[in-house]
Amino acid sequence: MQHKLSVRHLLGIKDLQKEDIELIFSTADNFKEVINRPIKKVPSLRDVTIANLFFENSTRTRLSFELAERRLSADVVNFAASSSSVSKGETLIDTVNNILAMKVDIVVMRHPHPGSALFLSRHVNAQIVNAGDGAHEHPTQALLDAFSIREKFGRVEGIKVAIVGDILHSRVALSNIFCLQKLGAEVMVCGPTTLMPKYISSLGVKVEHDLRRALEWCDVANMLRIQLERQEIHYFPSLREYIMLYGVSGKLLQSLGKPVTIMHPGPINRGVEITSDVADSAQSIILDQVENGVAIRMAVLYLLAGQVQ
């Protein structure tokens, strides 16, 4: 197995080789054991400083990154756009260069604009981890999703995964498609035509508009959140109609006559994408995903930091 990543930044899954993903997974296996110890901390990154720049709201991802960083003993600085000079008109490069002048090694950034992580990686002298750039990519989410599938089934290759919901606005969907395909899974996307990007079939995924048919086909259903904050116009007549056509209920799952594992990147709109009985059922691995998120982010930061110097 290779010893280091082929990339200097983690901008998207598209840039990764299959071997990179396997290296991240095997390293995450070790970190998963570490975070289940009585003392969940290792000193690997004690000479590394990481800045978390969040130009967009986030609870889970920011907390997960911060925990991962602290458990690797890195020094952490946090930055939220709402309380910063961005609101005074400072540009992204200026903001980041000012932060880097304080000797920061790695920048973890979430930004509303697609491509912002790539842009930053070309203009500043630090390693960049993309924590979500607009509707483009969210690589660590895709890695933890595939890692959770691997944990549940023992492999990713050959597993049938349906990604259901708002594909158009979802960086999780795009990163998941790249990641699952690189690992040999079969991918289907399912949602209303208005929430399906035009180019989607060119990615080599199956497209389905009927939820029941998608669930009958798949082993795993990854239920995406309806991103009302990214929808300036109405893509479906009413939320009630969406729920009736694309919401997964316990009754629907039971009627399939086979087990389907339910995933969700969070935050859940209970009663919209999935009902509460599905979210809390034994078929749901939503909380495993959250736990794996810390291990995956530790692995990514550990492997990237090892390349400095």
Place this chain on the structure above:
Amino acid sequence: MQKRLVLSSQRFEITIKRLCYQLIENHNDFSESALLGLQPRGIYVARRIQHELKSILKNENILCGDLDITFFRDDYRRREMVIPSTTQVDFIIENKKVILVDDVLFTGRTIRAGMDALTAFGRPEKVELLALVDRRYSRHLPIEPDYIGIAVDTIASEKVIVDWKEIDGEDSIWLITPGKEHAA
């Protein structure tokens, strides 16, 4: 390159047995003690000693775990990355007498990392060190073993290799000296 046999398979067995009796002198029936082999090669020493202790003491409950120290190394970001191995400690370390076990003791840096890694699992009552091979006079840190299989005098460019029946076909210890095939 020269390869010299330091310990043959027959003497290897005697050495392991002697180490076991030395351990028993200090740890009685092992009810309050545990062996921890350091990854990647120390685990074979620990398992062999565990196996031997079981038959000497007629006791199946000899605790033995594997400890990986990759994340506790002091040379991370200063040299090529090392792939971590698994850590498996299926018992409580708190208040146990722990014996760290490694195959070759050289600079002592691995042991320092091992002591750090160990404390992530609790506070042992006492920590001891067993090294199958002690490369004398080569320490970078003030660390000395409590139990020594065999002591060898080497120079830094030389290497000590421990072969195991389980993975290499034979138990033996070799000293490798780099250099030309035909010395002038």
